[in-house]
Amino acid sequence: MSIARFVSCTAVTAALLASASVRRASADAPAPRVVEVTARRFEFTPAAIRLRKGETVTLRLRTLDVRHGLFSRPLGIDAEFEPGAARDVTITPRETGTFVVICDRFCGSGHGNMKIAVVVE
């Protein structure tokens, strides 16, 4: 569980890329597609995201009000983001299916239904 989470975290991924050969390999690869995700109580925009299996994608998280979380065990997402700064989360979905990604930082009465449907094809 924690390994999947670490790999999804951009900062740690960057640290793992310290070796020269890995850095060269990543320089050759196209930069991951960036999907902008905006959070405000109590919804994410967009509310649904389509990804391709095996495709590396960066979710760029921004909040318009308070601190929120983004969490999915199967997609290896566990992030928090605060007002004033974007937070990047890079994922490579390995399975197809529809995954419910939730806000897991309690942000008020509608928090329980704050989610994104991520469809991996």
Add this chain to the structure above:
Amino acid sequence: MRNTDRRSFLKIAGISIGAGALYRVAPLLGAGREGAGLSRALREANGEPLRPFSFVQLSDTHVGFEGPPDPLGTRAFERAVETINALPEPPELILFTGDLTHDTEDRREHAARLKRFREIAGKLSVQAIHCVPGEHDAALDGGALFRESLGPTSYSFDHRGVHFVGLDNVSRGKPEIGKEQLAWLERDLSRFGPSAPIVVFTHRPLFDLKPEWEWFTDDGDAVMNLLARFENVTVLYGHIHRADHRRIGRADHHAARSLVFAFPDPESGAEKKPLPFRKERPFANLGIRRIAAPGAPGALSIDDVELSAAEFSGTAGIQQLLKGGSFA
């Protein structure tokens, strides 16, 4: 909330903080002495013979909640208090497993809701009431108001040889226990042997029941690892607004019914959406849980009771309920 208010509530409700004499009981349970030997040892330790007792779990009262899924507000909670007070064998303890109040950004309003909770809970005729917070009580202010009103968000105590541990997996905003509390728990459990009966009560499940509905605790595994060496572990929790039982490893995990709107079955429910209110059965799926402790290491027996309101069914009855008339 003024301190005097809190102190008088603790007195009225009999909330026990640090039952000193009982603390000496539990280590003996871990010493491997069973039966008569254990009973004698307990009597020597605190003069209290080992005997069975019962306690009650109540959950998710959400005082202050108003909304279409449940127009009755605190009526089920009040009903539960009356039901418990009428039990032929009164329970010795009541454990509340969180979401005692519904959240609000207005600090004064939240304090008023906590006060209202204490007023209703204070009518329970029991020796002691123990509460842990739910995210609606404590996530927005890190548990500050809860602590002011009801005391610590996590703690442990012993009662008749059973070790009770209240855990807080909500105050950090995220569904997690946190390193500090884990370290405390490890120290807390260190003086017990494997046969000590342990009851953990907390708000969210300590396992992945349904993470996509936020029915999990991120570091729940770490808690269960600390409990893995014990033979008699029961985890009582709330949050999911429905009764549920899972045995995982050697531990039993029981969710209690709520006292406002119920949620659907996590296995078959497509969405986390409250079950619709049914006028002909206003307290459908809401209820209390009675737990009997045998007084020695062994399984607790659990009895989930749905609140009934037969006399309030039908149009006239429901109007009476909604008016806030007496239940007498």
